[in-house]
Amino acid sequence: MAGGTSVAHTVSLTFSLHLRRTFGFSAPPFLVLATLACVSAAPQPADLLISNAYVVTMDDRRTVHPQGVVAIRGSQILAVGGAEITAEYTASKHIDARGGIVMPGMINTHTHVSMTVFRGLGDDVPDRLRRFIFPLEKTFVDRDVVYWGGLHGMAEMIAGGVTTFANMYYFEDEIARATRQAGMRAILGQTIINFPAPDAPEPYGGLDLAKKFILAHRGDPLITAAFSPHSPYTVDEEHLRAVANAAEELEAPVLIHLAEMMSEEINYLRQKYQQTPVEYLKSVGLLNRRLIAAHCIFVNDTDIALLKENDVGIAHAMVANLKSAKGVAPALKMYNQGLRIGLATDGPMSGNTLDIIGQLGYVAKIHKLDNKDRNVMPALHVVDMATRGGARALHLEDKVGSLEPGKLADLIIIDTEGAHMIPLYDVYSSLVYAATPADVRTTIIHGRIVMEDRKILSLDVPEIKKQMRLIGEKIQARIK
Ligand SMILES: [Zn+2]
Numbered sequence: 001m002a003g004g005t006s007v008a009h010t011v012s013l014t015f016s017l018h019l020r021r022t023f024g025f026s027a028p029p030f031l032v033l034a035t036l037a038c039v040s041a042a043p044q045p046a047d048l049l050i051s052n053a054y055v056v057t058m059d060d061r062r063t064v065h066p067q068g069v070v071a072i073r074g075s076q077i078l079a080v081g082g083a084e085i086t087a088e089y090t091a092s093k094h095i096d097a098r099g100g101i102v103m104p105g106m107i108n109t110h111t112h113v114s115m116t117v118f119r120g121l122g123d124d125v126p127d128r129l130r131r132f133i134f135p136l137e138k139t140f141v142d143r144d145v146v147y148w149g150g151l152h153g154m155a156e157m158i159a160g161g162v163t164t165f166a167n168m169y170y171f172e173d174e175i176a177r178a179t180r181q182a183g184m185r186a187i188l189g190q191t192i193i194n195f196p197a198p199d200a201p202e203p204y205g206g207l208d209l210a211k212k213f214i215l216a217h218r219g220d221p222l223i224t225a226a227f228s229p230h231s232p233y234t235v236d237e238e239h240l241r242a243v244a245n246a247a248e249e250l251e252a253p254v255l256i257h258l259a260e261m262m263s264e265e266i267n268y269l270r271q272k273y274q275q276t277p278v279e280y281l282k283s284v285g286l287l288n289r290r291l292i293a294a295h296c297i298f299v300n301d302t303d304i305a306l307l308k309e310n311d312v313g314i315a316h317a318m319v320a321n322l323k324s325a326k327g328v329a330p331a332l333k334m335y336n337q338g339l340r341i342g343l344a345t346d347g348p349m350s351g352n353t354l355d356i357i358g359q360l361g362y363v364a365k366i367h368k369l370d371n372k373d374r375n376v377m378p379a380l381h382v383v384d385m386a387t388r389g390g391a392r393a394l395h396l397e398d399k400v401g402s403l404e405p406g407k408l409a410d411l412i413i414i415d416t417e418g419a420h421m422i423p424l425y426d427v428y429s430s431l432v433y434a435a436t437p438a439d440v441r442t443t444i445i446h447g448r449i450v451m452e453d454r455k456i457l458s459l460d461v462p463e464i465k466k467q468m469r470l471i472g473e474k475i476q477a478r479i480k
Pocket of ligand 1: 110111112257294346347
């Protein structure tokens with residue numbers, strides 16, 4: 001009996017030590033023993049158990065379990081902990097992470113996924129938007145192009161560890177169809193613009209399409225439908241106000257490009273309204289918790305304060321902004337001031353990629369260079385923006401962005417067997433400065449394994465590639 005007490009006491013001390021290491025506090029012995037009593041209870045059923053994992057939770061305390069376990073039931077995370085919780089769960093499916101990093105999925109807060117069909121066209125030239133993008137879209141964009149281009153981009157995102165994305169495009173119902181097949185989580189915005197669009201022959205025809213699209217996707221577990229007025233320079237004041245009213249009535253998000261163009265946006269709004277783009281959006285009723293603004297390159301301190309006060313989400317598309325040579329958005333300031341800011345690729349015709357892991361190093365390094373200070377934008381903050389920050393930017397932080405019991409099971413496994421990942425001293429440093437999207441081995445969204453050991457299970461990738469090649473040949477033939 002005495003021996004038993006002593007063993008329990010030793011275990012209790014060990015467990016207490018574990019709590020202190022993991023959570024930074026220790027528990028009184030009675031609580032630890034009570035917890036141990038629970039541990040010895042019958043194992044709980046789970047659907048999926050991931051073990052032998054280097055778990056990076058991105059929870060409030062940034063807890064890391066170097067020998068960790070994640071249990072999933074249905075679409076939700078049931079438990080996250082060290083190896084000692086393995087015995088508490090039985091699961092129909094077990095994944096041995098083989099020491100890989102298990103972390104929340106990456107969140108791409110702004111893209112136009114179907115533009116995979118135009119990737120590599122009109123690079124390295126001035127005025128791409130009006131000379132190349134809009135004319136290409138007018139000529140080639142139809143339901144098929146949007147659907148197959150969307151699937152192709154989603155395959156790339158899944159392979160690179162993106163689990164949630166925010167999208168703006170035409171025929172957004174086709175993107176929704178593709179998103180459902182891919183099994184991804186998304187905020188999908190139907191584009192509204194001041195000229196005839198591929199899916200709306202009348203200027204601003206996208207507004208009615210958006211309303212219908214939003215009503216048709218109410219209650220969807222993966223898709224949140226949204227309004228996407230293209231920008232303050234391609235949608236007039238009357239229609240921006242109409243979007244603001246409709247978004248309030250339907251409680252729908254609004255995706256927009258903001259403060260990204262010097263002449264036709266910044267200068268135009270200054271001349272016409274004596275306002276910055278941020279002040280202008282406030283005056284038309286759009287600056288609120290429903291807004292997700294992409295770019296925000298040309299914002300001053302007053303604008304940043306307004307974006308924060310009004311709870312606006314920001315999509316920081318660093319690499320696309322570098323390529324367009326527009327400037328470096330003050331993302332460091334926005335992050336440090338606690339704004340809702342996440343990372344984004346922009347469309348694959350702008351940034352030429354859809355994965356977030358490839359952006360991480362740029363985000364860290366450009367902000368260091370821009371501030372002439374190697375201490376700023378440390379790796380942990382970059383990973384934070386790619387996961388929790390993205391969730392906050394999309395107002396989804398109650399559901400995704402960290403690995404915690406009760407949150408939705410959107411997570412990835414990143415291989416640590418590549419030469420560039422060995423040794424693994426600081427997991428955040430390895431993720432930001434060394435990891436590549438090709439290191440992603442497994443992607444799980446809403447509890448469903450959509451890619452396992454680099455094989456995409458939710459999509460017919462060879463068929464998608466075949467269709468993309470056909471679309472590429474058609475486009476190539478017409479632009480000769
Ligand atoms: Zn964009």
